[in-house]
């Protein structure tokens with residue numbers, strides 16, 4: 642099956658730093674479980690990723706097609722990110738990484 646996903650999420654689970662900074666496997670597992678239980682596996686893909694080069698801000702994930710980054714993810718933030726952004730397309734502004742202005 643060659644799906645073009647509506648939303649594609651990469652969670653850093655196998656970099657050297659993120660797994661030491663938070664429960665990356667639990668974050669990934671919760672996301673996958675929710676997507677599966679809602680029957681959204683054909684529309685939304687949750688992938689493991691290696692280092693995304695944002696190690697100091699881990700755990701991190703990036704969501705496409707928006708290219709929105711979430712940093713310092715806490716497990717308790719995952720349901721809101723899932724519901725509002727991953728499933729309904731509205732990034733959770735309070736958690737979105739915002740670069741400092743130069």
Ligand code: FES
Nearest residue numbers: 653656659693695
């Ligand atoms: S180890 Fe996760 S971004 Fe580098």
